[in-house]
Amino acid sequence: MLTTQTVLPKLAVLLQDPTVHYWEKKALLTAQTSLKNQVNSKIVLERLEVELRPLALRNNLTANMADFYLQLTGNPAGQMEFNYDIHYQKDPPFQERAIFSGGCFWCLVEPFDRRTGVKAVISGYIGGTAPHPSYEQVSHDHTGYVEAVEIIYDSRLIKYQDILQTYWQLIDPTDASGQFDDRGDHYRPVIFYTDQHQLQLAEADKHRMEQSNHYKAPIVVGIEAATKFWPAENYHQNFYQKFKARYRRLERTRKQVLLFQHLRGRLRALFKGPHK
Known part of the structure; x- marks a missing residue:
């Protein structure tokens, strides 16, 4: 009180x-x-x-x-106060970070947060140059920033390839103008690599997606070097835990679209086969 x-x-x-x-x-x-x-x-x-x-x-x-x-x-x-300490601390051995954008960051947290080996998932902003961006600034679509998540994980328990696989299942990789109901450049899908190993794996995965014949439209997910990641305000952290009903409505819409898209992709691959 x-x-x-x-x-x-x-x-x-x-x-x-x-x-x-x-x-x-x-x-x-x-x-x-x-x-x-x-x-x-x-x-x-x-x-x-x-x-x-x-x-x-x-x-x-x-x-x-x-x-x-x-x-x-x-x-x-x-x-519910989010503990940002792990973001600012130096990574100990076997701790690594992966950064992805793909629509509203509210819907990207839970699927990674529930993976064994993931220590924290932080909503935030990346890709722009102005310091200390706010949600209001980023949502106006003129900052160069995108809404993204930083996934901090123990590489002994989960590999970057596994995290990449989860990411591809959460997005529409053919939509460069946003994701699902989230429209605008600050919602574009991007894999932000932190080292050359991540770059190689991301490029190989994207090439594999392009050759799979799973999608009719081109794969447009960007692969960019990670710049400074700015954690978002406390209100936006762990949204799925704070506002369960609102989150489930958003999640339901995304899952319905993805279910239809993946079913259509499997049928395309079945009848046309992969590219030679």
């Missing part, structure tokens, strides 16, 4: 946050002033919740504000 003592530091941080919109800050500033003037905190926070509710219901709050709104309304998801 938020009180004057616990909420004032949160308001101060959000008011200094460059990703928080002006109209969100206006509501926060009003609440901050009232609390400092010792207005009853229950009344102040209820007013703030009412003011933010229309944006929250339309999923139009900025990421850090959305996290705060979850806390404001007592939603358990608001208490």
